[in-house]
Amino acid sequence: MTQRTALVTGGTGGIGTAIIRYLARQGHRVATNYRDQAKAEAVKEAMAKEGIEVLLVPGDVKDPDSCEAMVRIIEGALGPVEILVNNAGITRDTTFHKMTYPQWMEVVNTNLNACFNVTRPVIEGMRHHKWGRIVQISSINGQKGQYGQANYAAAKAGMHGFTISLAQENAKFGITVNTVSPGYVGTDMVMAVPDDVREKIVAQIPVGRLGKPEEIAHAVAFLTGEEAGWITGANLSINGGHYMGW
Ligand code: CAA
Numbered sequence: 001m002t003q004r005t006a007l008v009t010g011g012t013g014g015i016g017t018a019i020i021r022y023l024a025r026q027g028h029r030v031a032t033n034y035r036d037q038a039k040a041e042a043v044k045e046a047m048a049k050e051g052i053e054v055l056l057v058p059g060d061v062k063d064p065d066s067c068e069a070m071v072r073i074i075e076g077a078l079g080p081v082e083i084l085v086n087n088a089g090i091t092r093d094t095t096f097h098k099m100t101y102p103q104w105m106e107v108v109n110t111n112l113n114a115c116f117n118v119t120r121p122v123i124e125g126m127r128h129h130k131w132g133r134i135v136q137i138s139s140i141n142g143q144k145g146q147y148g149q150a151n152y153a154a155a156k157a158g159m160h161g162f163t164i165s166l167a168q169e170n171a172k173f174g175i176t177v178n179t180v181s182p183g184y185v186g187t188d189m190v191m192a193v194p195d196d197v198r199e200k201i202v203a204q205i206p207v208g209r210l211g212k213p214e215e216i217a218h219a220v221a222f223l224t225g226e227e228a229g230w231i232t233g234a235n236l237s238i239n240g241g242h243y244m245g246w
Contacts, residue, residue: 002226004133005029005078007071009061009118010088011054012039014187015137017047018213019085022221024052029078033059033070033088061088061114062106071121080125083224086115086159087137091189096150104151111155115162123170132175133224136163137216138235140183144243156181160235167233176232178223183239185211207240 006023010016011032024030024047032054034040040056047054055077059070074081090110092103115136126132141149142156160179167177184190184201190210193201202210219238223231237243 001027003027003029004082004224005031005074005080006083006085006224007031007033007074007081007118007122008085008087009033009059009114011056012036012043013087013089014189015182015185015213015216016085016087017043018217019087019220020054021047021050021052022214022217023083023224024054026221028083029055031055031057031074031078031081033057033061033067035060061117062109064117064120067114067117068121071118075125080129081122082126082129082131083133083135084119084122085135085137085220085224086118088114089137089139089156089189091149091152091192093148093152093193095148099151107151108155108158111152112158112162115159119166123166123175126175127170127173130174132170132173133228134163134166134175134177135220135223136160136177136179137220138179138181140181140237140239140243143181143235143237143245163235164233171232174229176223176229178231178233179235180216180219180223181235181237181239182216183211183237183242185213185216187213205240205242209240211238211240 006028011020057070060066136159138159139156163179
């Protein structure tokens with residue numbers, strides 16, 4: 001199989017780490033950004049023990065200049081980015097009537113504006129080389145809304161609008177653009193939801209449990225594969241049956 005260069009943002013978090021591991025095991029060169037050096041070193045060390053070499057580059061997805069610099073460093077070290085997974089994300093949950101402007105902006109900047117900041121520096125290279133795979137990691141809550149997440153749901157829904165426009169503009173350049181919408185996966189982000197609230201959420205999942213990060217990584221690997229060239233503009237729900245939109 002063709003070895004590609006992959007950038008997965010937010011690769012020090014639960015789902016991001018699983019995606020990096022999966023793509024690396026497929027033989028791809030993998031890179032991610034970090035803001036917290038200690039967390040990055042721990043991830044690098046854990047990956048090295050599994051025989052996975054990951055390039056970690058400082059970068060804040062909220063900041064366009066930082067993203068441009070990060071992409072240039074990755075390209076210098078590993079070659080042009082051919083697979084991009086916009087995965088970095090945060091929550092600042094609170095009901096809208098209590099939400100502050102910073103809580104709104106941090107979430108929109110990190111989840112949605114980051115898609116511009118990171119994709120803009122890689123898209124010309126993909127168009128030039130006539131091959132690319134872009135995946136947005138959105139959320140079930142961008143599809144169905146969620147009490148306490150007006151900021152997050154708006155940003156996550158916006159990510160799929162980004163996907164379907166980019167998919168149209170870049171199809172003729174061999175670039176596919178898709179969204180994966182995970183449900184509640186057992187990461188730190190979901191475990192931060194109060195226990196009683198989370199238990200009620202899990203009770204609504206037909207499969208009867210939280211998702212595993214590898215179950216999301218598996219879908220990303222599928223969508224970024226060579227054989228997935230006819231899948232573009234899709235939104236793949238992976239949520240244990242929690243939301244069955246069509
Ligand atoms: N539907 C209807 N009512 C709800 C509700 C719901 N889903 N959730 C809470 N409420 C009600 C409560 O029953 C309570 O009602 P009473 O006042 O009548 O008792 C009331 O809302 C509490 O409202 P407050 O404004 O006082 O809320 P709060 O400040 O105590 O906290 C919250 C609200 C922060 C939203 C909290 O409920 C919460 O954390 N909810 C979970 C949000 C969530 O699912 N986040 C997902 C994080 S993981 C993630 O985002 C990953 C991913 O992509 C899936």
